[in-house]
Amino acid sequence: MWPNVSSPGPCFRPMNITLEERHLIASPWFAASFCVLGLASNLLALSVLAGARQAGGPSPRSSFLTFLCGLVLTDFLGLLITGAIVVSQHAALFDWQAVDPSCRLCHFMGVAMVFFGLCPLLLGAAMASERFVGITWPFSRPTVTSPRRAWATVVLVWLVALGLGLLPLLGLGHYTVQYPGSWCFLTLDAQPGDVAFGLLFALLGSLSVGLSFLLNTVSVATLCRVYHGRKATQQRPRDCEVEMMIQLVGIMMVATVCWMPLLVFIVQTVLRTPPVMSPEGQLSQATEHQLLIFLRVATWNQILDPWVYILFRRAVLRRLHPHLSSRPWALSLRPPRTQDMLSEP
Structure with missing residues (x-):
């Protein structure tokens, strides 16, 4: 059991683990290798994105690259910050309750x-x-979307996620140290605040995945309909539009596979009757193991996201499908204009 210390902070609860078991589970080499792989993958994707942004001028693709840059940068910082805490904890096997009695580090990690x-x-x-607006209503917005507007959207997403993350510090739910004592996350308790925060987190994540699935399905269907339409010679989707949708569908599939098991598990656990967590704040060993496994699966999202962009670029896709046209002006959702044709190399 977790060692007892007088007046523990609000982030501590009993755990079904001894120091010897914790030493076997908490491998610093596994955590460090996982973190290094993710950081290297995201750094590689950032370098490729930087080259793509410099090579291409203002175009509808520039806003998509801005979103991708925000996504990869977020994944990189997430692995760097949370990985540094977990790896150092595994390497030193420190007693969280002794090192962080006020729970400030736990709250930060939560x-x-x-x-x-x-x-x-x-x-x-x-x-x-x-992409849904750009494909289904191409005339309802400017031809060139400002990267500044895309960055503003990225910052807005960051603010929304940060606001939700700060709710436990404002009284809605609370963060606790999780099995095997190396990370902090929301509490799977039956208390109204914990239930509300757990459902808010899980439902917002699930709605995001569901919205992505719906909009991407419509966008892909629109591209297929245009491609096979009567005016296909003038209205076929450009290579870059096909490329963006392939990457976006890949990102959606990765997010679905990695995150939906954890989100569904959170909803099922906080709504289960009788409550899974005991009045003393202790979870069953099976529940703790499941939470740890689902969290590790979710973390793979930060490693796989950059590889979706790296592997599904036009340079790679053309090697797999040499028949992809290299004339973007001839393959557009809009009829080609003379000025556009003259500007192409």
Whole structure:
């Protein structure tokens, strides 16, 4: 059991684990390797994105690249901040209650876990909305979307996720140290505040995934209909539009596979009757193990996101499908204009 210390902070609860078991579970090499892999993947994606933004001028794709940059940057910072805490905790096997009796580090990590968990889902929904408008109503917005507007949307998503993450510090729910004692997250308790915060987190994440699925489905269907329409020679989707949708669908699939098990598990656990958590704040060993497994699966989202962009670029897609046209002016949702044709190399 977790060692007893007088007047523990509000983030501590009993755990079904001994120091020997914790030493076997909390491998610093696994955590460090996982973190390094994710950081390297996101750094590679950021470098590729930087090259793509410099190579291309203002275009509808520039806003999509801005969203991608915000997504990869968020994933990178999430792995860096949370990974630094987890790896150092695994390496030193410190007693969280002795090192952080006031729970400030736990509260910080709890906010970070919620913030960096929700941001990819919300950004995925924002990207799906931007592409939905650009594909289904191409005449309802300017031809060139300002990257500044895209960055403003990214910052708005960050503020929404941060505001939700700060709610436990304002009294709605609370963060606690989770099994095996190396990370902090929302509490799966039956208290009204914990239930409300758990449902808010899970439902907002699930709605983001659901909205992405709906809008991406309509966008893909629209592209297919235009591609096979009677005026296909003038209205086929451009290579870049196909590329963006392939990347966006990949991001959506990764988010769904990685996050939906954890979100569904949170809803089922906080609504279960009788409550899963005992009055003393202790979860069953099976529940603690499930939460840890689902959290590790969700963390893979931050590693796989950059590879979706790296692998599903036009340069890679053309190697797999050499028949993709290299004449973007001839493959557009809008009829080509003479000025556009003359500007192409």
